[in-house]
Amino acid sequence: xxxxxxxxxxxxxxKRRTLLSSALIAVGVTLVIVFGGIGNSFKNEVIGILTNTxxxxxxxxxxxxxxxxxxxxxxxxxxxxxxxxxxxLLSNDSDVxxxxxxxxxxxxxxxxxxxxxxxxxxxxxxxxxxxxPGLPKRIKEGDANPYTFIKPGWIVIPQNIAAGLNLKVxxxxxxxxxxxxxxxxxxxxxxxGISENILGxxxxxxxxxxxxxxxxxxxxxxxxxxxxxxxxxxxxxxKTYSRLKNDLSDFKGPxxxxxPGTKNGSSPNKQAQAGGSILEIHTxxxxxxxxxxxxxxxxxxxxxxxxxxxxVLVSILNVMVMSVYERVGEIGTxxxxxxxxxxxxxxxxxxxxxxxxxxxxxGSILGSLTLLxxxxxxxxxxxxxMNLILTPQIPxxxxxxxxxxxxxxxxxASFQPALKASxxxxxxxxxxx
Amino acid sequence: MSxxxxxxxKKTYITEEIPVPALGGINLSLEAGTFVSFVxxxxxxxxxxxxxxxxxxxxTEGKLFFSGxxxxxxxxxxxxxxxxxxxxxxxxxxxxIPVLTAYxxxxxxxxxxxxxxxxxxxxxxxxxxxxxxxxxxxxxxPFQLSGGQKQRVSIARALxxxxxxxxxxEPTANLDHGNAYNVIKLMHAMKRxxxxxxxxxxxxxxxxxxxxxxxxxxxxxxxxxxxxxSAVGGTSR
Numbered sequence: 221x222x223x224x225x226x227x228x229x230x231x232x233x234x235k236r237r238t239l240l241s242s243a244l245i246a247v248g249v250t251l252v253i254v255f256g257g258i259g260n261s262f263k264n265e266v267i268g269i270l271t272n273t274x275x276x277x278x279x280x281x282x283x284x285x286x287x288x289x290x291x292x293x294x295x296x297x298x299x300x301x302x303x304x305x306x307x308x309l310l311s312n313d314s315d316v317x318x319x320x321x322x323x324x325x326x327x328x329x330x331x332x333x334x335x336x337x338x339x340x341x342x343x344x345x346x347x348x349x350x351x352x353p354g355l356p357k358r359i360k361e362g363d364a365n366p367y368t369f370i371k372p373g374w375i376v377i378p379q380n381i382a383a384g385l386n387l388k389v390x391x392x393x394x395x396x397x398x399x400x401x402x403x404x405x406x407x408x409x410x411x412x413g414i415s416e417n418i419l420g421x422x423x424x425x426x427x428x429x430x431x432x433x434x435x436x437x438x439x440x441x442x443x444x445x446x447x448x449x450x451x452x453x454x455x456x457x458x459k460t461y462s463r464l465k466n467d468l469s470d471f472k473g474p475x476x477x478x479x480p481g482t483k484n485g486s487s488p489n490k491q492a493q494a495g496g497s498i499l500e501i502h503t504x505x506x507x508x509x510x511x512x513x514x515x516x517x518x519x520x521x522x523x524x525x526x527x528x529x530x531x532v533l534v535s536i537l538n539v540m541v542m543s544v545y546e547r548v549g550e551i552g553t554x555x556x557x558x559x560x561x562x563x564x565x566x567x568x569x570x571x572x573x574x575x576x577x578x579x580x581x582x583g584s585i586l587g588s589l590t591l592l593x594x595x596x597x598x599x600x601x602x603x604x605x606m607n608l609i610l611t612p613q614i615p616x617x618x619x620x621x622x623x624x625x626x627x628x629x630x631x632x633a634s635f636q637p638a639l640k641a642s643x644x645x646x647x648x649x650x651x652x653x
Numbered sequence: 654m655s656x657x658x659x660x661x662x663k664k665t666y667i668t669e670e671i672p673v674p675a676l677g678g679i680n681l682s683l684e685a686g687t688f689v690s691f692v693x694x695x696x697x698x699x700x701x702x703x704x705x706x707x708x709x710x711x712x713t714e715g716k717l718f719f720s721g722x723x724x725x726x727x728x729x730x731x732x733x734x735x736x737x738x739x740x741x742x743x744x745x746x747x748x749x750i751p752v753l754t755a756y757x758x759x760x761x762x763x764x765x766x767x768x769x770x771x772x773x774x775x776x777x778x779x780x781x782x783x784x785x786x787x788x789x790x791x792x793x794x795p796f797q798l799s800g801g802q803k804q805r806v807s808i809a810r811a812l813x814x815x816x817x818x819x820x821x822x823e824p825t826a827n828l829d830h831g832n833a834y835n836v837i838k839l840m841h842a843m844k845r846x847x848x849x850x851x852x853x854x855x856x857x858x859x860x861x862x863x864x865x866x867x868x869x870x871x872x873x874x875x876x877x878x879x880x881x882x883s884a885v886g887g888t889s890r
Binding site: 232233553555557558562563645646650 | 709710729730734735736738740742744746750751752753761762764765766810814
């Protein structure tokens with residue numbers, strides 16, 4: 221017999237009340253774990269799609285590019301003489317798995333009878349496949365080989381453009397684009413692949429080989445507008461971002477010939493030229509509106525946690541207050557026998573703790589089983605233009621957090637009743653027998 | 654040296670700001686190993702006196718000594734520790750812990766108060782349960798026991814910590830005459846066995862005769878005291 225055994229028997233003494241409170245706490249913990257598991261699965265799935273197919277984990281641009289990204293400006297290019305240093309920096313970084321240099325631009329695409337506008341990302345296929353390994357898998361028709369999905373003279377277009385312009389794999393098309401000097405140029409190309417419409421709300425993003433882009437835009441060399449970076453471990457995102465940001469701060473203002481916006485006499489990079497870095501670096505979160513949704517999901521998980529805290533607090537407090545109230549005489553007895561006030565307090569704290577902890581364990585098991593069932597059934601649904609398959613993992617962190625929270629809240633909720641019990645005068649308490 | 658000595662002990666309760674005297678100045682000296690009874694009608698101050706001797710309450714005035722040590726000014730923790738090692742209690746309503754078996758109820762003071770290691774507990778408890786005639790009922794919970802059986806367990810619990818003094822407040826009030834007589838007889842036997850001082854409060858004249866020393870209390874004062882030479886531990890009924 222010890223305190224835990226006595227506490228356990230006292231809990232069983234009022235079976236209905238204990239069961240009811242325990243069930244409430246267990247359901248609360250289950251909800252936190254299930255909601256946390258599904259929420260994190262949803263977030264990770266979408267983040268995985270975004271970073272593996274388009275964004276990469278981190279991107280480097282010329283300073284000011286992201287704030288003008290809607291117009292895909294071609295005068296905010298990364299200075300050519302800075303590229304070797306950046307490449308060396310990224311190649312030597314142990315956390316960087318791959319990177320892909322890109323030129324992004326807007327163009328008109330025509331099937332010779334109809335025309336529509338598109339956004340193109342010019343890439344080297346090997347680099348792009350290493351950086352965004354999910355991209356070739358999204359090519360549903362044509363060449364989906366990671367190393368050849370884009371070849372000089374060929375382009376990849378999304379399904380809706382292909383349908384709208386009646387273009388098929390092997391069809392000819394013309395791209396017309398305006399370069400940074402305002403000259404218009406056109407290029408005959410052939411469709412090598414048709415991809416899912418995952419690349420933006422209108423699904424108007426296509427891919428072109430970087431050599432073709434330079435030819436179309438009349439760029440002899442360089443002209444890189446962004447560098448997408450893939451990390452070996454997504455968990456090192458914050459650390460790597462911080463380190464790269466620090467390293468890139470050494471890239472000071474460019475030579476006058478490379479300064480953007482000099483054509484019309486206004487330089488959007490005055491700050492960079494004044495001595496600040498000419499480059500900017502962003503994580504995927506700063507580049508995708510989904511980051512806000514991810515934050516809302518995280519916020520909802522926090523709300524569910526707060527609800528759990530209140531459930532535990534009210535349940536345990538109710539049980540313990542009632543327990544002390546109903547056992548005043550018994551408290552008088554054990555106090556008169558010589559039980560120290562600290563032991564009486566420990567006895568009631570143990571009861572509250574046991575109720576909370578065991579209920580949380582039950583809730584964790586129930587929540588984990590629920591997630592396993594959901595994971596096994598692999599439910600899928602559409603989010604925007606993305607097909608998502610939910611395979612929630614048991615969130616170990618969430619389970620531990622729920623257990624620790626419940627234990628702490630149980631102790632807090634039991635404290636006042638336990639203190640009251642320990643401070644009872646034996647004579648007063650014995651009168652309640 | 655007296656085991657218990659009271660010097661002009663007074664106790665006044667304040668009820669709705671009105672002072673209500675419960676004890677009006679008690680002077681008393683009790684020797685170790687005696688079987689003492691406080692006798693008097695309800696409200697005479699017997700329980701208050703037991704509570705003060707048992708360190709459960711503090712006097713308004715006066716001093717209490719236990720084996721020469723003043724116990725009337727102890728704080729809550731010191732008083733609890735003192736009770737745990739020196740005083741056993743037997744209650745009118747038995748006050749067994751309902752979630753513990755008879756064995757565990759007797760074991761409780763050894764674990765929760767005196768921290769006695771397991772190997773030293775078992776024989777002691779079984780021996781005591783045997784002596785009070787409850788060895789066969791040791792695994793029963795209080796709700797499975799009769800009133801007399803509960804009080805026997807209660808006596809074993811009071812004695813298990815080997816106290817110098819056992820206080821029993823109306824120990825037979827909830828028992829029929831036969832059981833009451835047996836409980837008093839048992840207390841006598843335990844007193845002889847362990848040389849423990851027993852003080853019990855009662856207003857039952859039938860069991861007063863079993864006490865060796867009788868103090869009659871009325872209106873918070875000792876109005877009479879006498880030694881009862883015929884008290885020999887339940888040889889007559």
